Amino acid sequence: MHACVIGAGVIGVTTAWQLARQGWRVTLVDAAAEPAGGASHANGGQLSYSYVAPLAEPGVLPHLPVWLFNPASPLRFRPRLDPLQWRWCLQFLRACNGRTASATSAQLLSLSxxxxxxxxxxxxxxxxxxxxxRNGKLIVYRTPALLEKARAQVALQAQMGSDQQILDADQLIEREPALAPVRSRLAGAVYTPSEESGDCARFTQGLFQQMAAMDHVTLRMQTPIGQLERSGGRIRRLLTTTGESIEADQYVVAAGMGSRPLLAALGTHAPLYPLKGYSLSLPCTPDQAPAISVTDYERKTVYANLGGTLRIAAMVGIGVADHGIEADRIALVKQQASELLPRADIKQARAWAGYRPATPHGRPLIGRSRAAGNLWLNIGHGALGFTLACGSSHLLGRLMAGATPDIDPVPFQPNC
Structure with missing residues (x-):
């Protein structure tokens, strides 16, 4: 059996690698010159397996007025005359309730x-x-009230198998001395010892290189995607913009935001919207950066030490339609990073911005598409793409093979 996988980010590459390991003949296609050129290139670096609460949760609603009108907010919203934006936002708001958020957290935990x-x-x-x-993770809180509120999420996730601890400020500094200069500003943290970190782009490129040595895998980079041609309820071939065609038995769309126009041409609309994020990468010594991954909860900023490179990722932009790096947003990330880690040399930071393809409810779409009998989707992972990539590809591989999946696939079943 021959599978054509569209997209060479972390989701597409892990999908192609999984299918190749299962014995499929695989063709991986992407318009970019190298793998991990989009959202996978410089993400936060955290493998946040035990802390996968969706963005759509009840606590978001009270903060929206402040976030929308505060230039220093982690959220920037630019309204557009775009029905897709407003449809996504309305669906997001509907998902911001305790019942939906708890169910989604449980489903994401099973996948993570x-x-x-x-x-x-x-x-x-x-x-x-x-x-x-495997260095653990700290969710750092600045106010006692929010730290107390975090206890409820810790209790919920404990019922699902998570091992997490609430630390006061002194215990936090004992655990992570790099935060000692700002001890007076911190109330405490949630510590999860089982969390991990790594460089998403290097992981993607590593699997890509492994596939390059496989005789039954064809890697077609710099291949601009045109459209999927459908006939009789099945995808017959993939057409490139240069007039070439790729024929396969099964097709997988794992192209991030590029998935939406491909599916729209087939008459189905994926509930994806690009959430723009920003990151900094800078060299660091052990005394300049935390050894444990850190999330600054109030500022929605993550810090990961990637073997001598400090990765700082932050911000959500909705309706920010260009791929450029907004100077004011990066300046704010640098300022906040300097406040939390005054020993780090922020002047050496390299800035990056990219789109996270997100669903309104926070669950990725993994499974057979309604658009064709031999079309499969692995899309919509938002900020959790690196964390969920290996599980998503494994789940999809089982479904494509007709095998019993390891977890319940129903919550992730595409409706498009």
């Missing part, structure tokens, strides 16, 4: 724990050098 298992299997059987570290 599968992803952790699969990643560990990869590292045991076909290891990739991507600065992988």
């Amino acid at each position: 724990y599968l992803s952790r298992q699969v990643l560990h299997d990869i590292q045991r059987e076909s290891p990739v050098d991507f600065a992988h570290a």
